[in-house]
Amino acid sequence: MQRLKPIMFVGTASDVGKSIINTGFCRIFKQDGYWPAPFKAQNMSLNSYATPEGLEIGRAQAVQAEACGIACNTDMNPVLLKPTSEKSSQVVLLGKPIGNQSAYDYFMGNNKQELFKEAKAAYDRLSGKYNPVVLEGAGSISELNLKHRDITNMRMAMHAGADVYLVADIDRGGVFGSVYGTIALLTPEEKQLIKGIIINKFRGDARLFETGKKLIEDLCGIPVVGVVPYRKDIHIEEEDSVGLEQKHHQSSTGKINVAVVLLNRLSNFTDFNVLEKDERVHLFYSNNPTEIEQAAIIIIPGSKNTIADLIDLKNNGVAKAIVNAHKQGKTVIGICGGYQMMGQHVEDPFHVEGSIELMPGLGLLPVKTVLTEEKITQQCTFHYKQDKATCTGYEIHMGVTESDKPLNQTGTGFDGYFQSDTCWGTYIHGILDNGVVINDLLKSDVRIDKPFDYNVFKEEQYDKLAAHLREHLDLNYIYSQLLK
Structure with a gap:
């Protein structure tokens, strides 16, 4: 197979669709017989994933690796920032946390040179194994105050010698100004790498934009x-939780109302993708105490700062609503940080999350959690409630919770706490991807003999996305540039 140049998708702003287009090209190259791999030098996200080696990367790159048909590894996302508050983040380098930093110290400090060196080395390792590497930028490529410290966008494109395509979101408006301004602020060396512009998220008849295309080409x-x-019927896992607030109301359609507590620092919201697709369920996210208390099932999700989110729940009335719902016989379960919150207290002797060393929990489970400096990241197989079916998931957490009544038996021991069928907690992300767990949780009169197969569904979505991009992008031109 002929060697292709690397390709990179960058944006005029955040949330323009870079990750989705990157994922689609990962699948296109795989379909066309190449051996692609994704790469994003630095990702900021609370949605992460454990590699087979037990290391941590951004979930978006794990999804893109899946679209490539390969296992994910830390070279695909060497630097991951996981926000712990509005002003600071945990820095994860090559899958392992190296400490917390304020946004100012991270973006303005001298450490970026060392991180850029690590990012370039990670890219070089990928480039030696895969053809092509499909790179993704972050945010806007024309943030002038940060460009000289940026390790993700055009500096990485220049290191890789990548063909760069600028993605613009026409749905948010101002597409002419955003595209022209972005290009105008590039240096001549950077502009030379830009091989094309992609107008994304168009609603209506695209023929109406033919004049607009010509204007942009003449300007730039x-x-x-x-x-x-814009397509609503292609479902690719999202990188960020910005749209969760839109999934915000109960349903009166006769489906089971399942409320996911909308935490300020909610992580790994992809835990609920399968549940959202279940025909028996209406899933919604809320921090409204009344809505939460009225739901049939309440799920407390993962959190990047368990103590801070626990304090918020007590202050906004959600904690009381959860406890009241439990007393009424409603089902309450917790995953990862949510599991920790359900216990008697969360202890932080090493100040992993902040200055508060002890915070009482919701008291729903007779467990106590001690936050630790060491992060546990691993993929796992397990048996749910002694069921014979083998389930799969992964763990990403900093903390130990002692349990004498485990929910799951794993390959290395036990996990979680089982109080009753309507009250339990677990550290395992992806637990709801398993049909035996979903059927047991819903306890619905409507049984699904053949549970929703999420893996098959995802493969179908990657293929649909690839077909969509093939239909609307000039693949012949893109390949002609990559083969130069």
Whole structure:
């Protein structure tokens, strides 16, 4: 197979669709017989994943690796920032946390040079094994105050010698100004790498934008390689939780109302993708005490700062609503940080999350958690409630919770606490991806003999996305540039 140049998708802003387009090209190259791999030098996200080696990367790169048909590894996302508050983040380098930093210290400090060196080395290792590497930028490529410290966008593109495609979101408006301004602020060396512009999230008849395409090409001197229509029927795991607030109301359609508590520092919201697709369920996210108390099932999700989110729940009335719902016989379960919150207290002797050393929990489970400096990251197999079916999931947490009544038996021991069928907690992310768990949780009169197969569903979505991009982008032009 002929060697392709690396390709990179960058944006005029955050949330323009870079990750989705990157994922689609990962699948396109796989379909066309190449051996692609994704790469994002630095990712900021609370949605992470454990590699087979037990290391941590951003979930988006794990999804893109899946679209490539390969196992994920830390070279695909060498630097991961996991926000712990509005002003600071945990820094994860090559899958392992190296400490917390304020946003100012991280973006303005001298350590970025060392991180850039690590990022370039990670890219070089991938480039030696895969063809092509599909790179993704972050945010806007024209943040002038940060560009000289940026390790993700055009500096990485120049190191890789990548063909770069600028993605713009027409749905948010101002597409001409955002594209022209972004290009105008590039240096001549950077602009030379830009091979095309992608207009994304177009609603309506794309033929109406033919004049717009010509105007952008004349203004920027760069071809518009396609206008990608907005599609609601292609479901790729999202990188960020910005849209969760839109999934915000109970349903009166006769389905089972399942409330996911909308934490300020909610992590790994992809735990609920399968439940959202279940035809018996109406899933919604809420921090409204009344809505939460009225739900049939309440799930307390993972958190990047368990103590801070626990304090918020007590202050906004959600904690009381959860306890009241439990007393009424409603089902309450917790995953990871949510499991920790359900216990008697959370202890932080090493100040992992902040200055508070002890915080009483919700008191729903007779367990106590001690936060530790060492992070546990691992994929796992387990048996749920002694069921014979083998289930899969992964753990990402800093903390130990002692339990004398475990929910799951894992390959290395036990996990979680089982209080009753309506009250339990677990450290395992992805536990709800397993049909035996979903059926037991819902206890619905409507049984599904053949549970929703999430893996098959995801493969179908990658193929649908690839077909969508093939239809609306000039693949012949893109390949002609990559083969130069």
